[in-house]
Amino acid sequence: MPTGSTPERPSVAVIGLGYIGLPTAAVLASSGAEVIGVDINADAVATINSGLVPFIEPDMETTVAGTVAQGHLRATTETPHADNYIVAVPTPFKDGHKPDLSYIETAGKQIAPLLKGNELVILESTSPPGATEFLADTILAARPDLTLEPGTASTVYFAHCPERVLPGRIMIELRTNDRIVGTLNGEAGERARDLYQLFCEGEFLMTDARTAELSKLTENAYRDVNIAFANELSMIADGLDINVWELIELANHHPRVNILQPGPGVGGHCIAVDPWFIVATSPEASSLIKTAREVNDSKPGFVLDKVIPQAKRISGVKIAALGLAFKPNIDDLRESPARQIVNRLADKLPEATILAVEPNIDELPSELESRSNVTLTETVGAIEEADIVLLLVDHNEFVNLDQSILAQKIVHDTRGVWN
CATH class of the missing domain: 3.40.50.720 (NAD(P)-binding Rossmann-like Domain)
Incomplete structure (x- = not known):
C-alpha cells in the first residue's frame, strides 16, 4: 500500500x-x-x-x-x-x-x-x-x-x-x-x-465503458444541436429585420417549445469539441450533428461580417470587445468564439484599436498579446473610448452596466443582454 x-x-x-x-x-x-x-x-x-x-x-x-x-x-x-x-x-x-x-x-x-x-x-x-x-x-x-x-x-x-x-x-x-x-x-x-x-x-448509473463514453458525447451533442437551431434562427431573423430575442420569447410561450438563446458561437472544451467525436466515430450516420457543428462554427464569421464593414467606414476606429471567455463569469478561454472574433478583428482591421475587456483574466492570451492593436482594459473606459461596442460574453459586469453609457455608440449585442 x-x-x-x-x-x-x-x-x-x-x-x-x-x-x-x-x-x-x-x-x-x-x-x-x-x-x-x-x-x-x-x-x-x-x-x-x-x-x-x-x-x-x-x-x-x-x-x-x-x-x-x-x-x-x-x-x-x-x-x-x-x-x-x-x-x-x-x-x-x-x-x-x-x-x-x-x-x-x-x-x-x-x-x-x-x-x-x-x-x-x-x-x-x-x-x-x-x-x-x-x-x-x-x-x-x-x-x-x-x-x-x-x-x-x-x-x-x-x-x-x-x-x-x-x-x-x-x-x-x-x-x-x-x-x-x-x-x-x-x-x-x-x-x-x-x-x-x-x-x-x-445516483450512480452503471453501464459498460463504451456506452458511458458515448453518453457524455450525447449530452453535449444534444445541447449543440439545440444551440445551432437558435443560432441559425438568429441569422434568419437578422436577414428579415426581426428581433430574434423577441421572436424566441414569443415562441417559447408555447407549452412544448423551449428554444435556447443564440450567441456569437459555441465555446469550451465540451460542446464545441465533443460532437466531432461522434462524427468521427460514425461519419455516415451523423449528418445532423455535423451540420449543427458547422452552423455554430460559422457564427463568429457572421458576427464579423456585421462589424467589419461598419468599422472600415470610421477613420481610426476603436472597438470595445466585451468578453473573451467562452461563457459568463469564468476565466476559461478554451475554444471561445469571443476570443476567436477578437483575434480575427485584429487581423482584418490592423489600423483599428481593439479594447478587449475580460474582467476574469489579468493578461491577454498569447495570440492577442502579440497583436499591437489589442489592449486589455476595463469596462467603462473602453466603452467611453469606443466607436463600436461588441458584447460577446454576458458577464455580470456587462449585464449590470448603466446602458446610458452606450448612447451614441454603434452596439452589437450578441447575447441579447441590452435588447
Missing part, C-alpha cells in the same frame, strides 16, 4: 490538474482520500502546493488550501504509485476534427511501469467510444505481465466515469450530479462507484 494510504483513506493519483482534474482531486482529498495530483506544468504544481489555485473556479481555492494544509493533497510532476488512478487529461481534436488521444496514451505509458496488480484506472477525460479500451491496451502493451482477466493478482481494472459538471458550479455539481460509471472489466465499475461515493451524493 502506498505511503500515507490507509484502508480508510484510499490513495488516488489524479493525472492532469486542469479544469476537471484539480477540482476532482480537491473534493476527493476533502472527502477521505489521500490524493497526489500530477501535471506537467511545474508552475501549476508549485501554485497548488502553496495552497493556491492556477485558475478561477468558485469555492475551489478554499478546498485546495485546506486539503494541502492538512497534507491530504499534494501536486507533483512525477507520476506516483497509487491504488487508484484518475486520468483527466485533455482530449482535443486534430486536423479534420479527428480525436487526439495522445494525452491519454502518454498518461497510460506513465502509469504502466508503476502498476503491481489490483489497481483501478479510471478514464475521466471526455472521449470517443473505445478510448477506455485504448488506455487499457496502451498500459497492457507496456506491461504484458498484467491482465484484464478479472480476479487474479495481476488484474488491472479499468472504468470510464465522464465528468458532467458546469464551469462556475464544478465544486457543487461534483457532489450533487448523478454519475455515469462504465465498466471495462470485472468489478471496475463497482470499485469506481465506491471511490466516487466518498464525495458524490447523486
Whole structure:
C-alpha cells in the first residue's frame, strides 16, 4: 500500500490538474482520500502546493488550501504509485476534427511501469467510444505481465466515469450530479462507484465503458444541436429585420417549445469539441450533428461580417470587445468564439484599436498579446473610448452596466443582454 494510504483513506493519483482534474482531486482529498495530483506544468504544481489555485473556479481555492494544509493533497510532476488512478487529461481534436488521444496514451505509458496488480484506472477525460479500451491496451502493451482477466493478482481494472459538471458550479455539481460509471472489466465499475461515493451524493448509473463514453458525447451533442437551431434562427431573423430575442420569447410561450438563446458561437472544451467525436466515430450516420457543428462554427464569421464593414467606414476606429471567455463569469478561454472574433478583428482591421475587456483574466492570451492593436482594459473606459461596442460574453459586469453609457455608440449585442 502506498505511503500515507490507509484502508480508510484510499490513495488516488489524479493525472492532469486542469479544469476537471484539480477540482476532482480537491473534493476527493476533502472527502477521505489521500490524493497526489500530477501535471506537467511545474508552475501549476508549485501554485497548488502553496495552497493556491492556477485558475478561477468558485469555492475551489478554499478546498485546495485546506486539503494541502492538512497534507491530504499534494501536486507533483512525477507520476506516483497509487491504488487508484484518475486520468483527466485533455482530449482535443486534430486536423479534420479527428480525436487526439495522445494525452491519454502518454498518461497510460506513465502509469504502466508503476502498476503491481489490483489497481483501478479510471478514464475521466471526455472521449470517443473505445478510448477506455485504448488506455487499457496502451498500459497492457507496456506491461504484458498484467491482465484484464478479472480476479487474479495481476488484474488491472479499468472504468470510464465522464465528468458532467458546469464551469462556475464544478465544486457543487461534483457532489450533487448523478454519475455515469462504465465498466471495462470485472468489478471496475463497482470499485469506481465506491471511490466516487466518498464525495458524490447523486445516483450512480452503471453501464459498460463504451456506452458511458458515448453518453457524455450525447449530452453535449444534444445541447449543440439545440444551440445551432437558435443560432441559425438568429441569422434568419437578422436577414428579415426581426428581433430574434423577441421572436424566441414569443415562441417559447408555447407549452412544448423551449428554444435556447443564440450567441456569437459555441465555446469550451465540451460542446464545441465533443460532437466531432461522434462524427468521427460514425461519419455516415451523423449528418445532423455535423451540420449543427458547422452552423455554430460559422457564427463568429457572421458576427464579423456585421462589424467589419461598419468599422472600415470610421477613420481610426476603436472597438470595445466585451468578453473573451467562452461563457459568463469564468476565466476559461478554451475554444471561445469571443476570443476567436477578437483575434480575427485584429487581423482584418490592423489600423483599428481593439479594447478587449475580460474582467476574469489579468493578461491577454498569447495570440492577442502579440497583436499591437489589442489592449486589455476595463469596462467603462473602453466603452467611453469606443466607436463600436461588441458584447460577446454576458458577464455580470456587462449585464449590470448603466446602458446610458452606450448612447451614441454603434452596439452589437450578441447575447441579447441590452435588447
